[in-house]
Every structure is written in C-alpha cells, then in structure tokens.
Amino acid sequence: MYSLPLSVKYIKPSEDVYVTETVYDRNTGLRTFQRTTFNGLRQSPPDDSPSEIVFDKLGRPQQLEWHHKDELHRTAGPATVFRNTESGIHTSERFYIAGRPRDPSLGPQVIRRDPRTGEIKAQGRECDMDYETPFTKPANTPKPTL
Numbered sequence: 001m002y003s004l005p006l007s008v009k010y011i012k013p014s015e016d017v018y019v020t021e022t023v024y025d026r027n028t029g030l031r032t033f034q035r036t037t038f039n040g041l042r043q044s045p046p047d048d049s050p051s052e053i054v055f056d057k058l059g060r061p062q063q064l065e066w067h068h069k070d071e072l073h074r075t076a077g078p079a080t081v082f083r084n085t086e087s088g089i090h091t092s093e094r095f096y097i098a099g100r101p102r103d104p105s106l107g108p109q110v111i112r113r114d115p116r117t118g119e120i121k122a123q124g125r126e127c128d129m130d131y132e133t134p135f136t137k138p139a140n141t142p143k144p145t146l
Contacts (some may be wrong), residue, residue, distance in 0.1 A: 071099030
C-alpha cells in the first residue's frame, strides 16, 4: 500500500507511481535522508536515480544507494556510493546485483578512491576488502594510544 502525493489526480493504468519521502532537519531545514519506494519497497526509479540518499550536516549527498525490490541492485554502475562531500569524489563504490556482490568476472565488487584526488587506492572482491565507509574506520587503522 502506498499513498499518492496530493497533486496527483489520476494515474493511468500504464503509469507506475514512485513515492519519495524526504526527512528534513527541523533546526536547519536541510535534508538528512531521502527514500524512494514502489509498492512499499525501496526501488530506484527508471531514470536511474538512487533509491536512498543520506545527506551530511550541510545537506549534501554523502551516501547513495540503488535498489530493486528492496535489494541493493544496479547494472549501470555501483549500487552503493560513498562521497567526499567537499570534493564530490566517490570514495567507495560497491557493486551489487540482486542483493549480492556482483560476479568478479564482471569487474571489481569494491572500488576505493583517494578522497582528494579520486585516484583508485584499492579494488577487488568484497570478501577481500576491509569494510570502510565515511562513518567507520578501516579495520587495520591503528588505535590511538593514551
């Protein structure tokens, strides 16, 4: 079940309705999160825009995800992208098809880039990579000493 925007008066039988919900910070008025669904499941629209976006504290897209029927999925590029919001450079790209890392014969499952230059730092299979996002440190990062 899904609700229609108030401006929609009539949907033709040949049209699909995608619903995009956006969360705004009450104090700043900036976007913090956005999700697009189709029939209640996360779904990227036919224009290949992401189905989920997490914004940084200045309202800039930081994490983008593409889904098909609620599973990470994208054949035209990475299904998950982490961005350096200062430079716009993709710092991490992950490739999924039907909720699973793509077949290695199709290319790397993960690409990591330098956040300032965009130069590829590492690429390979999901299982061979430390999981790193803008919200976590890589597993081999030394712990600070007290």
